[in-house]
Amino acid sequence: xxxxxxxxxxxxxxxxxxxxxxxxxxxxxxxxxxxxxxxxxxxxxxxxxxxxxxxxxxxxxxxxxxxxxxxxxxxxxxxxxxxxxxxxxxxxxxxxxxxxxxxxxxxxxxxxxxxxxxxxxxxxxxxxxxxxxxxxxxxxxxxxxxxxxxxxxxxxxxxxxxxxxxxxxxxxxxxxxxxxxxxxxxxxxxxxxxxxxxxxxxxxxxxxxxxxxxxxxxxxxxxxxxxxxxxxxxxxxxxxxxxxxxxxxxxxxxxxxxxxxxxxxxxxxxxxxxxxx
Numbered sequence: 099x100x101x102x103x104x105x106x107x108x109x110x111x112x113x114x115x116x117x118x119x120x121x122x123x124x125x126x127x128x129x130x131x132x133x134x135x136x137x138x139x140x141x142x143x144x145x146x147x148x149x150x151x152x153x154x155x156x157x158x159x160x161x162x163x164x165x166x167x168x169x170x171x172x173x174x175x176x177x178x179x180x181x182x183x184x185x186x187x188x189x190x191x192x193x194x195x196x197x198x199x200x201x202x203x204x205x206x207x208x209x210x211x212x213x214x215x216x217x218x219x220x221x222x223x224x225x226x227x228x229x230x231x232x233x234x235x236x237x238x239x240x241x242x243x244x245x246x247x248x249x250x251x252x253x254x255x256x257x258x259x260x261x262x263x264x265x266x267x268x269x270x271x272x273x274x275x276x277x278x279x280x281x282x283x284x285x286x287x288x289x290x291x292x293x294x295x296x297x298x299x300x301x302x303x304x305x306x307x308x309x310x311x312x313x314x315x316x317x318x319x320x321x322x323x324x325x326x327x328x329x330x331x332x333x334x335x336x337x338x339x340x341x342x343x344x345x346x347x348x349x350x351x352x353x354x355x356x357x358x359x360x361x362x363x364x365x366x367x368x369x370x371x372x373x374x375x
Contacts, residue, residue, distance in 0.1 A: 114151040124154055131159040171345070174216055174320045178346035179356050181225040185342055186366035187214035189329050210328035212338045215321045216346060219364070221313065228362040262309055275309060282306045322346070329367075335374040339365070 113126035131154040134144050147153035154162070177183050190211040235241055237248045268274055273281070282303065289300045325341040328334035343349035343358075351357035365371070 110152070117151055124158075127152065127154045128158075128162060130154075132162065135159055135163065170320060174322065174345065175347045177216060177218055177320065178348045180218070181228060181348075181356070181358065181361050182219045182223050183216050183346075184219055184364040184366065185214060185216050187212055187329070187338055187342060187371075188368060189213075189370075190324065210326070210330070210334070212325045212327040212329050212334075212341075213321075214325075214338070214342050215319050216342075217317050217319050220315050220317060225361065229360055231360055231362050234362065275307075279306050329374065330370060332374045335371065339375075 110126065113123075116123040117127055127148075130147065130152055131144070134147070134153060141156065144153060144156060144159070148155045153159075190213045191208060192211065193208045195207055236244055237250060238244060239249055262275075269278070283306075285299075285303050289296045289303060322342060322345050325338060327338040327341060329338050340349075343363075348356040348358050348363075351359065365375075
């Protein structure tokens with residue numbers, strides 16, 4: 099414990115000395131400055147720590163935040179321009195309670211915001227794969243001008259059983275793939291959650307045989323600027339989508355740099371998103 103405390107003190111002292119010799123060597127000071135900004139530290143405290151060499155000055159902090167914001171904006175616009183990006187958003191409700199309630203402040207203190215992010219579609223998805231908006235619109239039930247013979251019937255749970263037709267085939271034990279998975283799941287639960295005597299067989303179970311294995315990859319997430327949109331309403335969802343697309347520079351070709359009218363754009367949200375859009 100004492101050695102860790104001394105190590106931290108050495109890092110702080112070394113960072114102060116390095117920043118005093120070279121103003122660009124301010125990694126520790128930049129991290130402290132951004133942290134103080136995140137917790138809304140008073141300006142006097144920030145100025146005091148800056149004079150001590152522990153934090154950066156207010157002007158430097160604001161320039162750093164602007165640089166980070168511009169860097170993230172450039173990355174999001176670059177990703178959106180590939181047309182293989184997806185978006186996700188959700189509501190953020192914050193109640194601003196006044197410290198001293200008065201008659202003049204007895205209004206609605208609950209404010210509604212929308213937070214969103216953008217991330218790439220991986221696993222080999224290409225922009226040409228999403229170039230099918232008109233094809234889907236011609237067959238959509240929401241299109242009142244769509245020919246009736248092009249609209250497919252509503253899917254049911256039976257259609258889920260036809261996603262992998264090869265699962266109906268049986269092996270030498272007359273078991274389908276579903277039967278094999280159910281048997282594996284029964285043994286897995288029995289050895290992990292059953293009587294203690296079955297714990298010795300845990301290493302012999304192995305993993306179930308995959309049908310269509312999706313590779314595990316790391317998906318980068320880029321946050322977008324929060325907007326004052328109430329997505330619990332239809333108009334709020336429309337406004338949220340407009341603001342999200344305008345941030346990344348895609349949308350209507352009359353107002354955006356990238357035209358997406360021929361492509362499908364994927365948005366992720368909660369149940370309210372599907373009801374309001």
